[in-house]
Amino acid sequence: MFKSTGVNERNQRTEKAVRLLFGLMAVILIVPVAIILSVLVIEGGPMLSLDFLFTDPTNGMTAGGIFPAFVGTIWLVTVALLVSVPIGVAAALYLSEYASDNWLTRVVNLAIINLAGVPSIVHALFGVGAFVLFFEFGTSILAASLTLAVMTLPVVIVSTRESMQAVPHAFREACWNMGATRWQTIRRVVLPNSVSGILTGIILEVSRTAGETAPIMFTGAAFFLPFLPQSVFDQTMAMSLHLFVISTQVPGVPEALPYGVALVLIGMVLTMNAASIGFRMYLRGRKKW
């Protein structure tokens, strides 16, 4: 019979304590999410209706719906994606599949890390300087979306590169040995096996873009507009800025209204995240090696 010694028992006690501690920290994560969601649902839930989504704000934004802001956020996110996804995916392809480890690659990697670390308000000022003034796009969807795109590029690049790197290197070598070019290898083996991961990253980027306020407030998002944007050169309202405005800038807003707006915004983001999680589960079930 195995007899446990003092050392064994001490190890076991430590193991239990450490496990409990780590588990506790993991569970604590749930608390803020639960509080935020329950407060929003309790306070803002009664505001929700189709009318709220599909009518304009009225009475100096103290009543009515959020339609222009809702549509504006979709505009901003879509245009930002159209810019950041092609550039980001192409850059990630280069970094993952072509670049050798030289000074240029290191500089690019450093740029990505630093770009990811720039505060969003600094991106906003950069957007004003570069897109609004220098390129003379004015305060417009285009300028705001470009600012958002620059801000989210590192996310797209890093997540795309990670999913490509998850494809085993042996697959590439097998293709190269057959006489496949790098592009043939990418198209036939790397991309088909990383596309789901790439899409997951893009969906997560959408949720981040939708929530940003600072980068759009000087570059294209308006305080109040009674009409919808007709092109990328128009200004637009946006959910995130609208929330900021009615919470702090407009007197006499009923207390439930900001909660309602916040609930819709977080609903958009969570829907996107849920789609991303579902996608990842589908991907895991389909994994081919």
Added chain:
Amino acid sequence: MVETASPKVSVRDLTISYGGEPALSGANFDILPHEIFGIIGPAGSGKTSFLRAVNRMDEFTPGMRVQGDILFDGQDIRAWRNVYALRRRIGVVFPLPVGLPLSVYDNVALAPRLVGVKKKADLDVIVERCLTRAALWDEVKERLGSLGSLLSGGQQQRLTIARALSQDPELLLLDEFSIAVDPVTTMRIEDVLKELKSEITIVLVTNLVQQARRLADRTAFFLSGEFVEVRPTEELFTGTVEDTRTREYVEGRFG
């Protein structure tokens, strides 16, 4: 074995290093057409590095540096402008099977497709011929559509061989192909190799001295990055060898 034929591959003063660390130095030997050329030697003796150099895989391996010459059909492999065409003429099988995450059919049809074979009928013929030659056809003909990476290890290795054959190579490089394969399958693959010899030249890198003895016409012995000698295989085991280390290795006294 035809001694007079001009060599398929000639190795001249070949030195391979990784980041300045030599992996193989001063190798000189010829590989003749339609022979099975065995390479034996303990781990880290430069066998795999040699195979990588033949296929110009050093271009994909950071830090790998190849000096000296490798002639393929008398022509320096570095003089091939189109490295992809060179690699198509050289099939490679790795120690661990690599079933690409494609269907069995697509695994074998990949190489022909890369060079523009599109017609289903043509591909069907190639797929069946290569799988048959790799002794796998009977086991997978009912499920060509299922994933190659889901086959058993031994089947995947035969799939890898079928894929290498689908390039229609003139030279087949086998790097310890039986390491992840059961003995019965190993014997079946060995039979396949003996048949293939009439059509292509085979380089067999192996840790199993007896496998080299069973298959190889001539065998080279590498030791710690040094090319020791090359001999007709039977001589290596029974006759005279130049270097006592060779005799000690094949008799299992070290390594």
